[in-house]
Amino acid sequence: MTDQLDVVAIQSCSGFSIEHNLAWYESQFEQLPRIRPLVVVMPECFAVFGAPTGQPYREQSGKGHVQDWLAKMAKLHELWLIGGSLPIAEDDKKHYQACLVYGPSGMQAARYDKRHLFDVNISDSTGSYRESDTTYPGQSSVTVTIEGFKVGLSICYDLRFPEHFRGLNADVLVVPAAFTAITGEAHWQPLLQARAIENQCYVVAANQSGTHENGRETWGHSMILDPWGQVSGQLDTQLGMIHQTLSKARLAQVRASIPALSHKRS
Numbered sequence: 414m415t416d417q418l419d420v421v422a423i424q425s426c427s428g429f430s431i432e433h434n435l436a437w438y439e440s441q442f443e444q445l446p447r448i449r450p451l452v453v454v455m456p457e458c459f460a461v462f463g464a465p466t467g468q469p470y471r472e473q474s475g476k477g478h479v480q481d482w483l484a485k486m487a488k489l490h491e492l493w494l495i496g497g498s499l500p501i502a503e504d505d506k507k508h509y510q511a512c513l514v515y516g517p518s519g520m521q522a523a524r525y526d527k528r529h530l531f532d533v534n535i536s537d538s539t540g541s542y543r544e545s546d547t548t549y550p551g552q553s554s555v556t557v558t559i560e561g562f563k564v565g566l567s568i569c570y571d572l573r574f575p576e577h578f579r580g581l582n583a584d585v586l587v588v589p590a591a592f593t594a595i596t597g598e599a600h601w602q603p604l605l606q607a608r609a610i611e612n613q614c615y616v617v618a619a620n621q622s623g624t625h626e627n628g629r630e631t632w633g634h635s636m637i638l639d640p641w642g643q644v645s646g647q648l649d650t651q652l653g654m655i656h657q658t659l660s661k662a663r664l665a666q667v668r669a670s671i672p673a674l675s676h677k678r679s
């Protein structure tokens with residue numbers, strides 16, 4: 414176990430074609446920093462964003478093309494690979510929006526199902542979002558220890574629920590997202606900063622960016638924040654990646670300076 418952990422967030426504009434999306438990610442993996450261990454976070458709906466027929470792409474737990482690809486890529490590139498979300502179904506009616514974590518051996522290390530579903534009305538071209546029409550809410554929160562760092566999982570709209578993160582007691586919060594252009598401009602960065610500041614932990618936020626084939630617009634601005642709430646790396650709307658080195662010493666320093674976590678009243 415070392416004091417440091419390298420993380421990368423990748424920002425994509427995923428579309429309908431799984432083959433195309435996965436091929437784009439493979440080209441990004443070729444450009445990753447050489448350092449290992451390395452954690453790579455991909456956004457919500459990285460493999461498929463929207464569905465031309467209206468019938469969402471789904472896989473069963475433990476089998477399917479995208480899960481096989483995640484395992485293969487994690488092993489091939491020796492990564493901790495976090496697939497922001499993939500629809501996993503147990504019945505024909507609805508799926509869970511699952512964040513899947515694979516370790517460098519190619520084994521799945523964790524699965525978190527999105528708990529808070531985006532049923533909202535906003536003034537963009539989609540207007541009305543009803544995620545619960547297709548998705549069951551996850552029932553539990555999940556953390557996974559990666560190289561000695563406690564990593565707390567979340568997906569997109571979860572970001573608006575501070576109690577979700579508070580319970581995780583994490584060193585690193587991972588936020589894969591498909592935050593909309595309108596809500597992203599207004600709320601994305603302040604929400605991420607609040608989660609980093611109040612939990613005194615790193616935040617790694619990988620968002621979708623641009624206009625997608627289904628007409629949706631996402632905000633981009635993927636970023637990595639330190640436990641003081643400072644943005645230590647960020648993208649604008651361009652596709653690509655950001656890389657930062659996280660440090661246990663920095664976590665300890667911030668928590669010693671303001672011991673807010675030990676001043677909590679329940």
Ligand SMILES: O=C(O)CNC(=O)[C@H](CS)NC(=O)CCC(=O)C(=O)O
Nearest residue numbers: 458463531544569570591592593596
């Ligand atoms: O359904 C898909 O194809 C992809 N999934 C999404 O885009 C999800 C659910 S609709 N989006 C969000 O949760 C946006 C949250 C957000 O933007 C906010 O909280 O402001």
